Amino acid sequence: MALNGKRVLLIIGGGIAAYKSLELIREITKRGGSVRAILTKAGAEFVTSLSVASLSGEKVFTDLFSLTDEAEMGHIELSRSADLVVVAPATADILAKMAQGLANDLASTALLATDKRVLVAPAMNVRMWQHAATQRNLATLKADGILFVGPDDGAMACGEFGPGRMAEPVAIADAIEAAFAPVSRVLEGRHVLVTSGPTHEPIDPVRYIANRSSGKQGHAIAAAAARAGAKVTLVSGPVSIPHPVGVTVISVETADEMLRAVQHALPADIAVFCAAVADWRVAAQSGDKLKKSEAGPPALSLTPNPDILSTIGHLSANRPSLIVGFAAETSNVIDYARGKLDKKACDLIVANDVGGDSGIMGGDMNTVHIVSKDAVDSWPKLSKTEVAERLIALLATKFAKASR
Numbered sequence: 122m123a124l125n126g127k128r129v130l131l132i133i134g135g136g137i138a139a140y141k142s143l144e145l146i147r148e149i150t151k152r153g154g155s156v157r158a159i160l161t162k163a164g165a166e167f168v169t170s171l172s173v174a175s176l177s178g179e180k181v182f183t184d185l186f187s188l189t190d191e192a193e194m195g196h197i198e199l200s201r202s203a204d205l206v207v208v209a210p211a212t213a214d215i216l217a218k219m220a221q222g223l224a225n226d227l228a229s230t231a232l233l234a235t236d237k238r239v240l241v242a243p244a245m246n247v248r249m250w251q252h253a254a255t256q257r258n259l260a261t262l263k264a265d266g267i268l269f270v271g272p273d274d275g276a277m278a279c280g281e282f283g284p285g286r287m288a289e290p291v292a293i294a295d296a297i298e299a300a301f302a303p304v305s306r307v308l309e310g311r312h313v314l315v316t317s318g319p320t321h322e323p324i325d326p327v328r329y330i331a332n333r334s335s336g337k338q339g340h341a342i343a344a345a346a347a348r349a350g351a352k353v354t355l356v357s358g359p360v361s362i363p364h365p366v367g368v369t370v371i372s373v374e375t376a377d378e379m380l381r382a383v384q385h386a387l388p389a390d391i392a393v394f395c396a397a398v399a400d401w402r403v404a405a406q407s408g409d410k411l412k413k414s415e416a417g418p419p420a421l422s423l424t425p426n427p428d429i430l431s432t433i434g435h436l437s438a439n440r441p442s443l444i445v446g447f448a449a450e451t452s453n454v455i456d457y458a459r460g461k462l463d464k465k466a467c468d469l470i471v472a473n474d475v476g477g478d479s480g481i482m483g484g485d486m487n488t489v490h491i492v493s494k495d496a497v498d499s500w501p502k503l504s505k506t507e508v509a510e511r512l513i514a515l516l517a518t519k520f521a522k523a524s525r
């Protein structure tokens with residue numbers, strides 16, 4: 122089991138997402154790890170000490186000034202006896218305390234006293250997440266080397282919609298595994314190019330054609346390639362997720378701009394085309410806002426966009442050694458993927474079924490099939506981070522074989 126023998130100190134902050142931390146304890150123990158928990162005063166308003174203790178099989182720590190707790194295990198030892206400290210949910214208040222180095226309760230004291238890595242799963246109202254103060258704290262914590270998972274986009278308990286939901290327990294457990302995984306720098310010295318997100322094709326100065334891509338999968342691939350030691354160029358359409366750490370990001374809007382940025386970023390050893398590029402753009406973009414008129418709605422005449430993957434796949438000079446395309450399909454997934462492999466001259470297609478209620482577009486999980494000329498490998502349902510890790514490991518192996 123991936124977390125065999127690993128000890129996690131879980132700090133449960135005060136937020137409605139605290140109920141998911143109970144599921145997280147199960148997920149960690151299912152993977153072989155053990156959990157000791159600190160429940161903050163606010164956290165105890167949402168889950169009980171008894172349920173945390175029952176699931177973790179350990180005493181739950183709540184109070185900095187408890188003589189019995191301190192006699193059993195001092196707060197310093199508590200924070201050091203773990204292999205990893207996880208804060209889930211991490212409220213805006215906890216993030217602010219961490220960024221400032223405040224220590225006025227057991228959770229913040231343990232966080233300041235620890236000599237172990239810290240992984241944080243933020244959860245808060247969307248406005249609180251987007252507030253300049255929280256974003257400033259986030260940047261400070263990232264620079265301090267704190268690891269983050271989430272938050273996700275979605276409907277919130279407070280009725281608002283946007284980023285701020287705590288990552289799902291499975292995704293947090295994946296991030297815990299990733300934090301323990303020995304960093305193998307299999308792509309050291311290589312240049313990996315990744316496209317991600319949607320493109321926006323303007324109709325007039327205020328309107329555009331777009332799609333539902335969030336950029337989560339492409340950004341996760343760029344992050345995984347950087348962790349594997351590669352120099353990474355990420356060409357991204359408009360997205361609302363943060364830039365991955367250690368990656369050069371080129372932000373573009375349209376398919377034309379994306380193609381130019383990709384061509385400019387060459388040469389690359391490996392290229393992964395994950396962006397959901399709009400297939401068409403408006404033939405004649407209006408310089409002025411289109412107005413309603415008696416003549417009825419305007420007819421939009423469309424013209425094809427360049428196919429970026431196919432253009433790079435068919436290059437005779439400067440073609441990356443390994444080119445990966447994505448295929449988002451709603452039916453005949455494998456057949457269509459095989460067709461694209463051929464037509465777009467790429468080496469692998471990562472195919473997924475985005476139909477119906479799959480929840481893949483914009484979600485955190487993905488179920489993919491790796492389609493090559495002579496094989497199809499179907500992976501189980503995984504978090505997008507894990508798909509990225511596995512894909513990068515596969516590409517590193519293929520690249521090493523090809524350059525032997």
Ligand code: CTP
Nearest residue numbers: 394395396398426427428429430446447448449
């Ligand atoms: N792609 C691209 N440039 C485009 C369209 C697609 O680079 N103009 C890339 C995507 O990044 C992805 C792959 O091509 O890697 C497949 O895209 P998809 O939209 O699934 O396929 P299409 O070529 O658009 O085919 P269809 O619409 O018929 O499914």
